[in-house]
Amino acid sequence: MAKAITSQQDHLCQSLHGAAKQIIEHATEVVRHFDERQQLEHREDAGRVLDAGRDLQVFVRDLAQMLERGESFASLRHDIRNTVGLVSGYAEILEDEVAHPSPAMNDLKAILKHTEHFLATLDALSALDTELSADSSPVEDLINSLNATAASRTEATFGRKVLLVDDNDSNRELVGLQLNRLGIEVAEARTGNEALAALATKSIDLVLLDLILPDINGYDLLRRIKQDKNWRHLAIIIISGVKDEQSALRCLEAGASDYIVKPVNATLLRARVGALLERKVWEDKESAYLSNLEASYDFIRKVFGRYLSNDVMQRLLYDGDGLTLGGERREVSILLADIRSFSVISQQISPEDCVRLLNNYFAVMTDIIMSYQGTVDEFIGDGILAIFGAPVNDELHSDHAVACALEMQRAVPMVNAFNRENGLPDIDIGIGINSGAVVVGNVGSELRTKYGVVGHNVNIASRIESCTVGGQVLASAETLQHMRATAQWRKMLEVDVKGASDPLKIYDLTAIGEPYSISLPNAERELVPTTTPVELEVRLLQGERLSQNVGTGLLVAFNGRDLLIELDLTLCALEEVQLCLPSVGEESIAYARVMGMDEQQRYHVTLTSSIGKMRSLLDQYREKSP
Secondary structure (H helix, E strand, C coil): CHHHHHHHHHHHHHHHHHHHHHHHHHHHHHHHHHHHCCCHHHHHHHHHHHHHHHHHHHHHHHHHHHHHCCCCCHHHHHHHHHHHHHHHHHHHHHHHHCCCCCHHHHHHHHHHHHHHHHHHHHHHHHHHHCCCCCCCHHHHHHHHHHCCCCCCCHHHHCCCEEEEECCCHHHHHHHHHHHHCCCCEEEEECCHHHHHHHHHHCCCCEEEEECCCCCCCHHHHHHHHHHCCCCCCCEEEEEECCCCHHHHHHHHHCCCCEEEECCCCHHHHHHHHHHHHHHHHHHHHHHHHHHHHHHHHHHHHHHHCCCCCHHHHHHHHHCCCCCCCEEEEEEEEEEEEEECCHHHHHHHCCHHHHHHHHHHHHHHHHHHHHHCCEEEEEEECCEEEEEECCCCCCCCHHHHHHHHHHHHHHHHHHHHHHHHHCCCCCCCEEEEEEEEEEEEEEEECCCCEEEEEECHHHHHHHHHHCCCCCCEEEEEHHHHHHCCCCEEEEEEEEECCCCCCCCEEEEEEEEECCCCCEECCCCCCCCEEEEEEEEEEEEEEECCEEEEEEEEEEEEEEECCEEEEEECCCCCCCCEEEEECCCCHHHCEEEEEEEEECCCCCEEEEEEEECHHHHHHHHHHHHHCC
16 A cells, blocks of 8 residues: 555656646746836746746655655645745736736646646645545635635725735735735734734734744734734634644634635635625724714713713613603602792892802702602702602602702702802702602603603692792601601691692601611701891782782891791791881892791791891891800
């Protein structure tokens, strides 16, 4: 059997020698043709074909000697395939560029024909050398099935940058020339370290990688590239002189996009590179689209996050029915907060300062509301409407609403510290809370939609808030019934409000127990008698209108915002009144809410605002009070 193989090897070596000789003869004719016509640009490429053909002759002689010594020529096979690639590569370039018809054309076709014969003979000899079947079609079928040959994609390749990693100067020159004809910019590297440096400093779209390099094994370099998070997305085509199924599988499993055996067919190379670069174009477009989409979502979250909670934004942005008009019945708690006498404050400061005051106030309060799982439904002038228990269910919505309201009142001094630093007036807020069934959902039209809450219990919450004075949290009996934590209050009031057939029980809250443990500062302060009673005119404020009945009263005691007045009018708890100095008129107005009566039938009222001389007078008393 050994002799038979030696005879076949001998025959195949003679065939290789004959093919190389034919390549040299036809290449010599091509060179002579271009010399005669002084076509120097073609003469240079023809000379490369001739030089490569002569190199093949030398390689064939060396190969025969190795076989005579009984040595494997696997190490030489890589160089032979590189050289065959130069012959066929430059011959194909000349075939494309030479005018038709031309005497040189027949010689170029003959060169390509003998090149194919040379490769087929080399494969047959390699099969004998490794004692494998000469039928290499399974390897080719495997590789070809991974990337179907396609036409050249000029649009996809133009302006793209490919990194060509090969230690053979002639190979780099040939492949670079083939790629340049597609409009591809080629960056070259002779070693693995040069390739890593190029990847670190240049924007590369695709890598052509030879497996045999002088420093880093091509397979190891492939693994290093694919393990780096910045480069793992790169498409890599292995170009190897090793025609072996295991090598191909190993590279593909390590992340290579394709495996091409040398010599590289120019048409095949263009098809494979074009296909991968076209895929890169679509990947870049997809990445840009996703980046723009994420930027849009970030913008939406940034803008609407100032108005809506994360839960509402999540529903609007990602849920399928987020923009569907309609609602659902839900048990919630509604919180309404309002700056006391803001209309008076807004008249005393510029519009710019007014907006600055509100923006700071809203920012502080919104953070608190969201920290207690509340949703800021809307800002109504200087008021805040918040929902607890929607859009996400919350079994503790009443507890969260009460704890949030108390925390908001505790944050008012921080708001006023900002106001004083910026030359703005202090503010006080009143908060009303009610719990019960409402309808929540998207309301509006197809052109304008908002997530909101509607129903009788929303109106009741508004009525409760209208009964508050600065620093106060009033909650309905329904809210306290839903609470799991313990609430504390100063007193319970019964008031007649619009929309309720029976008097409404509301509680003046001061604290909430575990696990929140929030309490308001003690507001009970002893009133200090005035040195001289101050005469006042008192009118009942009915909605936005003043009563025509004017009562005469005397301010007899004072402490901060709390006044004690003797009055000839009959007033009810929580009614709002206007106070005025008779001698001055409209330049000395204050507004107050009736909080109750003492044993001597004198009215205890709490100021909500004051202007002009009335404010100066009250400030004087404030300075005297402890």
